[in-house]
Amino acid sequence: xxxxxxxxxxxAALSLSGALMLTASCxxxxxxxxxxxxxxxxxxxxxxxxxxxxxxxxxxxxxWSEPAAPGQALSAEERDCRRQLKKxxxxxxxxxxxxxxxxxxIDAPVSVSAIGSVEMKPAATLTCxxxxxxxxxxxxxxxxxxxxxxxxxxKTIHQGSSYSCRRIRGTGVASEHAKGNALDVMRIxxxxxxxxxxxxxGWFAFRQRGLLNAVRDDACGYFSTVLGPGYxxxxxxxxxxxxxxxxxxxxxxx
Numbered sequence: 001x002x003x004x005x006x007x008x009x010x011x012a013a014l015s016l017s018g019a020l021m022l023t024a025s026c027x028x029x030x031x032x033x034x035x036x037x038x039x040x041x042x043x044x045x046x047x048x049x050x051x052x053x054x055x056x057x058x059x060x061x062x063x064w065s066e067p068a069a070p071g072q073a074l075s076a077e078e079r080d081c082r083r084q085l086k087k088x089x090x091x092x093x094x095x096x097x098x099x100x101x102x103x104x105x106i107d108a109p110v111s112v113s114a115i116g117s118v119e120m121k122p123a124a125t126l127t128c129x130x131x132x133x134x135x136x137x138x139x140x141x142x143x144x145x146x147x148x149x150x151x152x153x154x155k156t157i158h159q160g161s162s163y164s165c166r167r168i169r170g171t172g173v174a175s176e177h178a179k180g181n182a183l184d185v186m187r188i189x190x191x192x193x194x195x196x197x198x199x200x201x202g203w204f205a206f207r208q209r210g211l212l213n214a215v216r217d218d219a220c221g222y223f224s225t226v227l228g229p230g231y232x233x234x235x236x237x238x239x240x241x242x243x244x245x246x247x248x249x250x251x252x253x254x
Contacts, residue, residue, distance in 0.1 A: 003083065004253040024214065032193075045111070061236045064190040065096060066096040067094065068095055068108075072094065072096075074108055078128055081128035082094075082129075082131060084129060084132055085110070085132055086134075088115065088116070088135045088136065090114070090115050090116075090131065090250070091110060091112070091113045091114035092110045092112045092113065093113075093114075093117070094108070094110055094121035094133065095109040095110065095111055095125065097109070098163065098180070100178075101165075102174065102178075103178050103179060104112040104178045105178075106126075106163060108128065109125055109127065109163065110125075110126060111123045111130075112124045112135075113127060115139065115157075116139065117155075118153075118154045118155070118156065118157060119155065119157070120157050121156050121157070121159070122159070122205065123158050124162035124183055125163040126163065126166070126183065127179070127180040129181070129183070130180060130181045130183065130243050131168075133222045133223055133243055134222075134241065134254045135217075137218070137219055137222040139219040139239075140225070141214075142154065142157075145214050146211065149207050150190055150192065150194065150207065150211070152190040153191045154189070155189045156188075156189040157185060157188055157189075158186050158187045159186065160185070160238055161178060161182070162183050162184075162186040162215055163178075164177040164178065165177075165178050168170070170172060176225070176242035176244050177242075180206060181243045181244060182225075182238075182241065182242035182243075183240045184239065184240050184241075186198055186237060196208055196211065196212070197237075198212065198228065198229065198239050199229060199236065202226075216228055216251075216253075219239070219253070220251055220253040222241075223242060224242065224244050224246060224249075224250075224251045225240065225241065225242040225243075225244050225253070226239070226241055226251075227239070227240040227252075227254050228240065228254070231254040
């Protein structure tokens with residue numbers, strides 16, 4: 001390995017050390033890889049996005065995605081989806097197709113950075129269909145519920161994982177994150193400065209519990225999967241939303 005690629009690799013490892021404890025090493029081609037995760041670790045020149053385990057906190061590192069080429073051909077369905085995003089005042093940009101092998105791919109991804117005045121941090125890489133479902137839920141359920149309970153709009157949705165090439169923990173099945181059809185919400189920041197953590201609130205956090213319960217229940221009308229605190233240990237600190245296609249349109253809301 002050349003001096004420059006090795007130095008860059010170790011700098012990448014050091015930049016993560018303040019946030020979490022990981023063992024890191026460099027392959028001969030300068031790719032940074034990690035140990036200690038609970039999912040199979042896959043090294044790829046496409047960057048850190050493929051190196052994350054199930055913990056959504058670790059998936060929030062931005063993916064280094066190329067913008068779509070000018071004049072990129074889109075299907076009629078994809079063009080219509082983007083028109084609907086614009087009607088909802090969603091701030092997004094088209095990205096080049098993602099193909100990380102196997103089920104890890106999005107043919108026509110978008111990067112969503114805001115839904116109206118609500119920022120998305122970091123920007124979420126999703127299929128247009130997932131972006132549209134999330135935008136509708138945000139506009140029609142999350143924002144009104146926040147205003148009713150806290151008399152405040154929403155400043156920022158802090159997401160922990162959008163596209164991420166990984167399997168469902170303990171299985172060989174690709175996660176919906178690997179297809180760009182899933183998004184994890186960690187916390188919600190209000191315009192009045194209050195932070196609403198998605199972790200299960202205390203007994204006396206009546207307004208917070210009411211908001212989280214309401215938006216979680218209402219989300220079942222927009223997504224085919226809604227998981228959150230109380231479902232299992234993997235979802236104790238975030239909401240997981242996805243649009244997984246199931247037989248007979250079955251939904252899994254917990």
